[in-house]
Amino acid sequence: MGRKILLDKINVPGIKSYEVYRREGGYASVEKALKMTPEAIIEEVKASGLRGRGGAGFPVGMKWSFIDKKSGKPRHLVCNADESEPGTFKDRYLMEYIPHLLIEGMITSSIALEANLSYIYIRGEYMWVYKILERAIQEAYAAGWLGKNIQGSGFDLDLYVHCGAGAYICGEETALIESLEGKRGNPRLKPPFPAISGLWANPTVVNNVESIAAVPWIINNSGADYAAIGIGRSTGTKLISASGNIKKPGVYEIELGISVEEFINSDEYCGGMETDRPLKALVPGGSSVPILPAHLIYKTANGDDRLMTYESLSDGGFATGSMLGSGGFIVYDDRACIVRNTWNFARFYHHESCGQCTPCREGTGWLEKVLWRIENGEGREEDIELLWSIQSKIEGNTICPLGDAASWPVAAAIRHFREEFEYHVRFPEKIKNRDHFTHEPFDKVRHLVAPQTV
Amino acid sequence: MARINELVSHYPADKKKSALLPVLHEVQDAHDNWLSIELQNKVAEILELKPIEVYEVVTFYTMFNQRPVGKYMLEFCQTSPCCQRGVEDLMDYTCQKLNVGIAQPTTDGLFEVRGVECLGACGYAPMLQLGDYYHEHLTKEKIDQLIDDCKAGNITFYDK
Numbered sequence: 001m002g003r004k005i006l007l008d009k010i011n012v013p014g015i016k017s018y019e020v021y022r023r024e025g026g027y028a029s030v031e032k033a034l035k036m037t038p039e040a041i042i043e044e045v046k047a048s049g050l051r052g053r054g055g056a057g058f059p060v061g062m063k064w065s066f067i068d069k070k071s072g073k074p075r076h077l078v079c080n081a082d083e084s085e086p087g088t089f090k091d092r093y094l095m096e097y098i099p100h101l102l103i104e105g106m107i108t109s110s111i112a113l114e115a116n117l118s119y120i121y122i123r124g125e126y127m128w129v130y131k132i133l134e135r136a137i138q139e140a141y142a143a144g145w146l147g148k149n150i151q152g153s154g155f156d157l158d159l160y161v162h163c164g165a166g167a168y169i170c171g172e173e174t175a176l177i178e179s180l181e182g183k184r185g186n187p188r189l190k191p192p193f194p195a196i197s198g199l200w201a202n203p204t205v206v207n208n209v210e211s212i213a214a215v216p217w218i219i220n221n222s223g224a225d226y227a228a229i230g231i232g233r234s235t236g237t238k239l240i241s242a243s244g245n246i247k248k249p250g251v252y253e254i255e256l257g258i259s260v261e262e263f264i265n266s267d268e269y270c271g272g273m274e275t276d277r278p279l280k281a282l283v284p285g286g287s288s289v290p291i292l293p294a295h296l297i298y299k300t301a302n303g304d305d306r307l308m309t310y311e312s313l314s315d316g317g318f319a320t321g322s323m324l325g326s327g328g329f330i331v332y333d334d335r336a337c338i339v340r341n342t343w344n345f346a347r348f349y350h351h352e353s354c355g356q357c358t359p360c361r362e363g364t365g366w367l368e369k370v371l372w373r374i375e376n377g378e379g380r381e382e383d384i385e386l387l388w389s390i391q392s393k394i395e396g397n398t399i400c401p402l403g404d405a406a407s408w409p410v411a412a413a414i415r416h417f418r419e420e421f422e423y424h425v426r427f428p429e430k431i432k433n434r435d436h437f438t439h440e441p442f443d444k445v446r447h448l449v450a451p452q453t454v
Numbered sequence: 455m456a457r458i459n460e461l462v463s464h465y466p467a468d469k470k471k472s473a474l475l476p477v478l479h480e481v482q483d484a485h486d487n488w489l490s491i492e493l494q495n496k497v498a499e500i501l502e503l504k505p506i507e508v509y510e511v512v513t514f515y516t517m518f519n520q521r522p523v524g525k526y527m528l529e530f531c532q533t534s535p536c537c538q539r540g541v542e543d544l545m546d547y548t549c550q551k552l553n554v555g556i557a558q559p560t561t562d563g564l565f566e567v568r569g570v571e572c573l574g575a576c577g578y579a580p581m582l583q584l585g586d587y588y589h590e591h592l593t594k595e596k597i598d599q600l601i602d603d604c605k606a607g608n609i610t611f612y613d614k
Contacts, residue, residue: 084574125517125573127585131586162476165478166570181469182471183510200469243535244539249576251577341534345533
């Protein structure tokens with residue numbers, strides 16, 4: 001059994017309530033943090049090697065150390081609970097079943113940042129979770145963990161939940177701040193970074209739910225204890241949201257460093273493929289990261305075991321690797337059509353583009369339209385090159401990473417599944433139904449588009 | 455109004471605008487799940503904003519409806535993991551059963567079927583959202599039951 005840090009108490013009956021959470025040792029990290037200096041807390045988190053769990057993987061302690069404490073402006077901690085990356089549903093699980101863990105993490109982290117007004121920005125669709133958090137926050141106020149002079153320490157903290165209203169882009173930290181200010185979610189140019197000028201132009205740190213929820217354990221134990229879990233720079237545990245064609249979809253906490261093969265096939269985690277059909281492809285870190293074909297899932301291009309770490313999943317760069325991202329682990333069996341799936345993602349990004357930068361606003365629409373045409377048997381031979389050209393013109397040319405996130409899945413699909421695109425273009429009559437690979441998986445017809453050899 | 459004042463109190467006194475999204479949710483929930491121009495103007499007045507500051511936000515976020523919608527809005531997640539688990543067939547089934555197209559309220563105004571983007575329930579796919587709640591691991595039978603419950607007025611869809 002892997003070690004559990006975030007979910008070890010999740011099955012304790014009544015853990016949602018303050019009484020049970022406190023009885024199980026909850027809020028101990030706040031008591032400890034109140035006796036530490038803010039610098040010492042930040043040092044512990046730095047020593048833990050904890051990396052941002054929202055997708056980018058930036059070290060949390062380092063992000064904290066950038067916050068401007070000299071200007072004397074009010075500081076804010078904002079928790080990013082806008083979880084919208086397709087394939088990711090871990091934060092919701094954490095907030096729904098153990099809400100006080102996030103609140104405890106918010107308080108401890110706010111002490112480190114010397115922030116007196118903090119927010120949890122949750123996506124509007126998670127309205128029932130918003131209510132769960134609001135009630136939990138009221139309990140925390142009533143018990144003296146929030147408000148003025150917390151536990152007699154002289155430290156004040158107000159914490160509120162703020163809800164979004166259906167915009168993927170608000171998961172980007174500067175768009176999230178704009179949205180929290182009551183505006184459209186258009187990302188800001190960086191610099192200035194939020195650590196200098198964020199919410200209401202005050203120094204602000206934005207962290208993912210899972211990152212903040214890991215802080216209490218680090219403070220209760222130590223940064224070194226946390227760093228002892230995992231491999232290399234992938235320290236600690238990570239929540240993986242497993243979905244797609246597997247026997248047991250759900251949220252799993254893993255020690256970073258177990259193999260992808262173990263994660264998919266062991267009964268402790270995904271339990272193998274849904275109907276024992278062959279594994280065709282894997283999106284390991286949410287829809288934005290490159291899709292991997294079967295032969296690059298269990299082994300890297302060098303033949304090493306592929307591990308669930310930031311480094312191993314990105315081994316081989318985009319040519320033969322992918323990314324751990326947010327841990328949105330989507331598994332596809334041989335019924336999946338990669339063209340249709342890529343179109344599905346492209347539609348998502350087109351819908352979610354904020355419209356601020358031309359390459360993304362226009363390019364995502366083009367990607368969607370061209371992919372739709374291919375998927376519906378109206379594709380042309382030159383469309384594959386056209387897709388490649390469009391995605392290459394979006395990537396790197398936008399204010400925020402949504403443009404890159406829209407490009408990468410398309411590029412990876414063409415890189416690894418080009419024959420499937422060619423099949424769609426050349427045999428439109430065979431792909432008329434949307435479940436065209438259910439009865440006749442691509443492997444059975446691959447020979448039709450195989451390059452001729454002499 | 456008490457709830458609106460409470461929401462405004464979550465932000466510094468000179469940052470009332472920050473309360474815009476939560477207030478719009480509250481107002482929309484209290485007015486048949488859509489925001490008329492009149493309501494948007496009213497929100498602008500309450501938060502001391504120019505009307506355009508409200509309009510530009512309402513048009514940006516997909517959860518704000520700008521026209522009357524079906525009372526029971528069945529919002530199916532149609533992103534990849536749900537598709538992988540058959541949501542498209544269920545959407546077709548629901549539309550046929552209700553005899554409507556996507557985003558087209560039934561003539562009695564009771565139902566509307568919509569396709570939306572990832573709702574963060576990929577492991578419990580296929581799924582739909584109705585009001586504040588998710589309905590997961592859907593099957594045709596579950597959809598039949600849900601529609602019957604709605605017709606009988608036998609369902610809670612706001613957490614107030």
